[in-house]
Amino acid sequence: MSASRVWSVRTVWLILMACLGVSVVVAAMAALNTALPDIAQDVGASNAQMTWILDGYTLVLAALLLPAGAIGDRFGRRGALMTGLLIFGAANLGAVFVSTSMELITTRLVAGVGAALIMPATLSLITAGVPRDQRAIGISIWAAVAGVGAIGGFFVTGLLMAFFSWHSVFITFAAASAVMLLLALTIGSSKDSNPGKIDVPGSLASVAAITGIVFGLLEAPSRGWVDPVVMGTLIGGVLLGALFVWIELRSPSPLLDVRLFANRAFGSGALSVGLQFFATFGVFYLLLLLLQLVYGFSPLKSAVSLTPLVVGVGVFALLGNWVAVRFHSLRFVLGGGMLILGAGVLALGFFDVQTYWKVAVMLGVCAVGIGLTTAPATTAIMANTPQDNQGIGSAVNDTARELGAALGIALAGSLMAAGYGHRIGPVAESARTQLAAVDPAAADRAATEIGRSMAGAVAVADKLPPQAGALARFITEGAQAAFVPPMQHACIGLGVVLLVGAVFLTWLAPRQVLTPENPAVVDDAEPAA
Template sequence: MGDTEAGGSATGSPTVDEPAAGSRRFSVDLRSAWLILVSCLAVSIVVAAMAALNTALPDIAIATGADSGQMTWIIDGYTLALAACLLPAGAIGDRFGRRGILILGLVLFAVASLVAIWVNGPTELIATRCLAGVAAALIMPATLSLITSGVPPSQRPVAISIWAAIVGAGAIAGFFVTGLLLEFFTWRSVFITFAASAAGMTLLCLTIGTSKDRDPDRFDFAGSATSVLGITGIVFGLLEAPHRGWADPLILVGLIGGVLLLAAFCLIELKQSHKLLDVRLFANRAFAAGSLSVGLQFFASFGAFFLCLQMLQLVFGYSPLKSAAALTPMVAGVVLFGLLGNWLAVRLHSLRFVLAGGILIAGIGVLLLGIVDMDKNYWTFAWVLAICASGIGIATAPSTTAIMSNTPTDNLGVGSAVNDTAREIGAAIGIALAGSVMAAGYSHRIGPTAQLAHDQLAAAGQQRIAAGDTLGGQAMLAQADQAADTIGRSLAEATAVAERLAGQAAPLAARIREGAEQAFLTPMGQACIILGIVLIVGAAFLLWLAPNRVTPIDSEAATGGSAGADGPAGGSDPEARDDVSDRAVVPGTE
């Protein structure tokens, strides 16, 4: 399929005046369907890789000798690199061609995955994950901007709905595929699968068209540097806070320094003509509401994943594969309601109520995860999870549509990067908040159980010494100290201690398991309640922030009437700016 420059009929901004808008609003032609399929397959690799290694971490730790901190960064190195590089990666795609950058990202992703197969130490593995994160940053915004620029306006609602649904469910697909692979192969099979998938996607991407900025300005190096460093500081601080503590000097430097650097980024973008991101786009209420909604969706989903996967594997006793299958209601809810989200916005003629309503339903679902007593009953867990997933699904596609439809056509890669950066930062905040509440609550409650294990093992050691088995008794005393320390770290390690003691001290093992589960479940419930309250408050804010009217904004207006205009959607006239800011764009609504 031939390449197309942004600005043609396939790449122009959304409009509703086309004759086909009414009759073909939710139909897709063959060429567009192929573009959507290829783009969604590519982005699914990126999203699956965000979560897939969680289930393989125990095997990876044993094989590489990774400690708990290194295990964390095997996961977080990918997330940090992805979030930090999204904005400049989106701008590079706009400048040099989105398909070419997508292919480059897939090649780098395949290389990083292949290298990971042969590493022996945790440091080298973390480095490969960071490289994969950089590659993912090239892939993710390119997929959405290719869809937005390459699909006719009348077909964009269904295209964006499909893309958003795939992104929303991709993490769970990653859990499922990893669990399935680990049933039969080693942890290296996960990276082999990633490499093979990326290689296959590279070939498929040669069959789609491309688009780019018609008249690019000079690349914004100052904005790129400050955005990368600022987002790195904030995401690093959020991800490390549950482990180091919020008062740790390194965490404070990362968070405060990151905020200051992003403030400097905003000042740079306001003053110079060649912008990485026109920050005045956030004055557009649809763009701002869409960005906030996307962040809240991943805040909810990844915070819930962090808690629910531990509960399923360590309390319910599920295997990695069974745990992934148990999250099926999340996949079904996000995919089904993700496809309905734009349709609801069209039928109700209100972005405001769809975004706020979706986040409110998700908040109620997460709140119920903390309130309802699961009692190891899967079906109770499933229906609560389905409520959460339906809310996230409803808000998913309209949020992305609001962002992309209010982004100038020549900067679709940057608009997509804003969408994706909101997702990554939302996920990081959700994990950090849930992790901090869990860590503090577990440490506060596990003391008596750890002390019980220490006292009983120490007493058994003293009895051996008194019976003349000095070496055996001293070993038991050492085991008592080690067991108490291990039990106090996490439910996973307490469960491991209980399993080791099950043969020689079954009653003690049962009490350790019971005490550790209770020390976990109480703060888990508290964390879910806090996450749910944040979402409900966010829904109320969206009800105020999001525009109600669903009307199109013309491409020329979005760029101020000229390719080099400084203004965001609506141009530089303050009165025009106020008028435009109360309108959202959902293509094909009139």
């Protein structure tokens, strides 16, 4: 082994710190799903407020990624990471002491600001600080951790909730941030060697555009796609996105050189990342409901049940990048991996999901597809971004993740909710009729909850007295029968999108990770491997 191939302690430590940072950010996106019922009861959150407790963090994170990446490039990536950890940790510590839902929502919004500084800094520190002959492996490890970080959030929250209150989740995030803040002092930094003026108009346009699009996507499952608020924010976000492109094309010092998307490797990498998270978070949303409400798994057992996904992504993330770089086969890795992912998601829609081992096999197939595509897509983005703008390249990668995740949840949630609502009506009415003889007001409330969601139906069944066991079983079984087919239809919808994406990626992506289509980029960016 040549000296250049020997991994130094400094390189390993830098990659470890970057992975710890991104794992905390991604875990915080998913962690509160399992703790939300207890949180809502303690702070008195309405359904709308519960949504914002979960999604406010994601909205702010997505909106601020591009400006935050530029801050790291301009002022130093380690400084951005440490500032983000300080804000993120303080916000989570503050959440421990809240007494109202609005206070908790505020802490989540502030945590999103910190996360936006952390996430692009982690990847850009790797691409700027790891030797070029080891960079592809470093990116592979980062991408694998980012891909399975949400499952880590489910697992840690489930474990904590088994022994402590929901406050322990925020204490854990705050403590982790404090430890990482101290450890970050031990790593080096990097920044743009010749920063231009701060692109204020572009920053404002990007924040407004992404806020509108993500807000509309997050609200679509509950409000409906034709709701005026949803339509207005989505259309407004797209128009502001067009304004952002117009500003960037005319700016002497743009926030993001949108011409980078003309580079086929860069563009296909961004599309692939978006599709991966479109599938991952859409499937997560559906499967967690299946595992907890149909199988009756605890939050911790549900997280453990996703292990096939963790193992598959971890193994194939390393393989995918090696194949793409070594054999100049980016096109086939991205297209083929997306085809495998689409097949796995379609299988969840077409085959029996009433038995866990079958679901585990299909999750394994999905994991192969995600693993093969996740690292090469990120490498294609970062290798075709100028070295001084690695923070922006990382922010593009992360923004694609957030937009893909929001769209996946929105589509899956909308399809599932529409199908459930269509099927659950007779069960809700029958339950109303049987309960009306005892308490008419309670009967109306119960029917409303049963019709709203499967979680509501299970909650109604659980609250019935022992002597109403037959009615409880009727409600639970009826809700399950109304939930499973729409859940599978949603998987089919996700899978079809992925198959179309696989065909398009096969056409769009070039053979090589680093392409000569943008000579300025190639001159500035070192080879990924």
